[in-house]
Amino acid sequence: MSQTAQIEKKRFLCLLIKPSHYDDDGYVIRWWRTIIPSNSLAALFGIAADCAERQVLGPDVAIDIEALDETNTRIDTAALIERFRVNGNLGVVCLVGVQSNQYPRALDIARPLREAGIAVAIGGFHVSGCLSMLDNDAIELGACRDLGVAMFAGEAEEGRLDRVLRDAVAGQLAPVYNFMKDLPGMEGAPVPFLPIANLGRAWGNSTSFDAGRGCPYQCSFCTIINVQGRKSRYRTADDVEKLVRLNWAQGVSKFFITDDNFARNKEWESIFDRLILLRERDGIPIGLMIQVDTLCHKIDGFVEKSKRAGVTRVFIGLENINPDNLVTANKRQNKITEYRKMLLAWKAQGIITLAGYILGFPSDTPETIRRDIEIIKRELPLDGLEFFNLTPLPGSEDHQTLWRKGVPMDPDLNNYDLEHICTAHPRMSKAEWEAIYREAWSLFYSPEHMKTLLRRAAATGVRMNSLIRVLVTFATSVSLEGVHPIQYGVFRLKHPSERRPGLKRENPFVFWPRFVAESIYKIGAAVSLNLKLILEARAIERDPNAKAYMDQALTPVRDDDDVTLDLLTKTTGAGAAVAHIKKVDKLTHPGGVKVAAG
Structure with missing residues (x-):
C-alpha cells in the first residue's frame, strides 16, 4: 500500500x-x-x-x-x-x-x-x-x-x-x-492480552487469563453457571503457551488463572506440563495464582504439579464450615471432612492458602460466626480468609427466586459487591450483619493470629515476604478503606469530579485537605503494620526451632479427629458428615479398617 x-x-x-x-x-x-x-x-x-x-x-x-x-x-x-x-x-x-x-x-x-x-x-x-x-x-x-x-x-x-x-x-x-444460548469454544480462540502500558498500572506487573469457563455445579449464590454455562470449555496448552510468551516478551510472567476451579479443567495436566516446560527448560519465571475446590487434593499429582508449574498462591472456595449452610446453598461438593487433608497437602508444597468464606447463611448468627472463625483459626492451616456477605447477585438462582417472589432487595445495584447487605436475614438484623462482617476481619487478622500465621509459614516453607503482603492487604482493606481486598489497591486516588451524580459536589478547599490527611493516616497505618510483621518474621526466622513449630492446624490428620476437633463436632451438620464418612468406610472396608475423617 x-x-x-x-x-x-x-x-x-x-x-x-x-x-x-x-x-x-x-x-x-x-x-x-x-x-x-x-x-x-x-x-x-x-x-x-x-x-x-x-x-x-x-x-x-x-x-x-x-x-x-x-x-x-x-x-x-x-x-x-x-x-x-x-x-x-x-x-x-x-x-x-x-x-x-x-x-x-x-x-x-x-x-x-x-x-x-x-x-x-x-x-x-x-x-x-x-x-x-x-x-x-x-x-x-x-x-x-x-x-x-x-x-x-x-x-x-x-x-x-x-x-x-x-x-x-x-x-x-x-x-x-x-448469545447466551450459543456459547463459543475456547480452543484456538484469541488469547487474553494487555499491553505493558496497562499492566504497569497493576502491582507487580501481573496479568490474568481464563484457561476454562463454565461449571457443572449448582451453587445457588453463583452467577457463573448461568452466564458461562454448565458445560466446561477449555483453552489448550498451545493457547496458554502463546499467551505466556506474548506476556514474557514484555517482561510479564505472573498470572492469575481466573477459572473458578482450575482443578476441574480437563486440560489442567497438559497446561501444567507445558508451564513446567516453560519454567524448567526455557527459564521463564512463571508465578501463578489459581482457584480450586476443596477436593482438588484427590486428583493424583495435581498439588505436586501445581508447585512445579509455578503456583505460589491458591484460592479455595471453602465458603463455610457448617455442612447445613453448604446444603442450603446447593454446594454439596464441599466436604468438611476433607478440609484439613486438602489444606495440609498444599502446605506440604509451601504454597500460600487463601479461602473465601460466606457470612449470612440462614442459620448464621453473630455468635455462630464468631465460633466458626475461632475454629478455623485453631484447626485449619489457612494463611488467609476472605469474607463475603451472602448476596443475591442478579444472574444467580438466589436472586431469581427472591425476584419472582417479590422479596424486597436493595434497589441500588452499586451495593451488590458482596460487602453490603442487600436483603433481610432470618436471624440477624441488618445492623448485626454489618457489624459481624466488619468484626470478622479483625477476628481473623488479629495481631496474635497473624503472628501464628507467620510461625506456620516458617514451619511449612511458605515465603514470608509474600505472606506479609497478603496479611497487610487483608488486614487493612476493610478497616482503612472500607472496601473488600478484591477491590483494594496501592494508594487511593480521588477527584471531586468523580462523585456519583445526585450527590453534592464538595468544595475543593474542604475535599483536598481531608483527602491528604486521610491518605497520610492510611499510608502510615499500613506501613506501620507492614514493619511490625517484618520484624515479627525476622524474629521467627532467627529462632532455631522455627521449622519445628507445630499447632493443632498443622497436626497431621488422625483417626480420632472426629471426636477431638471442633470442626467435626460443633454442628449437627458436622456430626452427620462424619457419620456418613464412617458409614461409607464400613461399606468400603468391611474388615473394620478405619479411615481418618479429617
Whole structure:
C-alpha cells in the first residue's frame, strides 16, 4: 500500500473500558496501582486485536484499540468525547466485564458519550445474567434502551465482536446482542492480552487469563453457571503457551488463572506440563495464582504439579464450615471432612492458602460466626480468609427466586459487591450483619493470629515476604478503606469530579485537605503494620526451632479427629458428615479398617 493510501485510511476507535464502582461516599474507587488485573479487559483486548489483524472492517479502515481500567485510570469523558469528535465519531466505546455493582457507574460513563452521539455497547455479568435468568426489562436494563446503549450478552469469540464492530461502523448498533444460548469454544480462540502500558498500572506487573469457563455445579449464590454455562470449555496448552510468551516478551510472567476451579479443567495436566516446560527448560519465571475446590487434593499429582508449574498462591472456595449452610446453598461438593487433608497437602508444597468464606447463611448468627472463625483459626492451616456477605447477585438462582417472589432487595445495584447487605436475614438484623462482617476481619487478622500465621509459614516453607503482603492487604482493606481486598489497591486516588451524580459536589478547599490527611493516616497505618510483621518474621526466622513449630492446624490428620476437633463436632451438620464418612468406610472396608475423617 502506498504512503498516500496509508495516510487516507480511516481510523475506527475501539475503546474498551472496565468501569469501577462507587464507595460509600459516592466516589469512584480508583488506585495508583491495583492488585488484581481485569481478565475481561484482557480477553476483549485480545479479541479486538484479532479483529484488527483480520481487517474485519475492510482494508480501508484501521481499528485503533485502547483499554482503560477505571480502577487504576481516570476516565476523562470530556477528553474522550473530543477524541471521537475530531474523528467524526467513527468508533465505539465498549463497557466490558460490567458486574452488577459496576452497572450504575457504567451508565454514568455512557450517558455523556451517548449525548455526544458516540456509539456505546455494554457487556458483562450483569447484562448476561439478567437476560439469562430474568425478563428483558429486569434490573434497570431499560436504562440501556433509553440511552441507546447496545447490550451484549454472552461471550465475544467466534466472530461475535466482528458483528458489533461492523454494525458500529455502519451506525446501526442493535439494541441487544444475545448469545447466551450459543456459547463459543475456547480452543484456538484469541488469547487474553494487555499491553505493558496497562499492566504497569497493576502491582507487580501481573496479568490474568481464563484457561476454562463454565461449571457443572449448582451453587445457588453463583452467577457463573448461568452466564458461562454448565458445560466446561477449555483453552489448550498451545493457547496458554502463546499467551505466556506474548506476556514474557514484555517482561510479564505472573498470572492469575481466573477459572473458578482450575482443578476441574480437563486440560489442567497438559497446561501444567507445558508451564513446567516453560519454567524448567526455557527459564521463564512463571508465578501463578489459581482457584480450586476443596477436593482438588484427590486428583493424583495435581498439588505436586501445581508447585512445579509455578503456583505460589491458591484460592479455595471453602465458603463455610457448617455442612447445613453448604446444603442450603446447593454446594454439596464441599466436604468438611476433607478440609484439613486438602489444606495440609498444599502446605506440604509451601504454597500460600487463601479461602473465601460466606457470612449470612440462614442459620448464621453473630455468635455462630464468631465460633466458626475461632475454629478455623485453631484447626485449619489457612494463611488467609476472605469474607463475603451472602448476596443475591442478579444472574444467580438466589436472586431469581427472591425476584419472582417479590422479596424486597436493595434497589441500588452499586451495593451488590458482596460487602453490603442487600436483603433481610432470618436471624440477624441488618445492623448485626454489618457489624459481624466488619468484626470478622479483625477476628481473623488479629495481631496474635497473624503472628501464628507467620510461625506456620516458617514451619511449612511458605515465603514470608509474600505472606506479609497478603496479611497487610487483608488486614487493612476493610478497616482503612472500607472496601473488600478484591477491590483494594496501592494508594487511593480521588477527584471531586468523580462523585456519583445526585450527590453534592464538595468544595475543593474542604475535599483536598481531608483527602491528604486521610491518605497520610492510611499510608502510615499500613506501613506501620507492614514493619511490625517484618520484624515479627525476622524474629521467627532467627529462632532455631522455627521449622519445628507445630499447632493443632498443622497436626497431621488422625483417626480420632472426629471426636477431638471442633470442626467435626460443633454442628449437627458436622456430626452427620462424619457419620456418613464412617458409614461409607464400613461399606468400603468391611474388615473394620478405619479411615481418618479429617
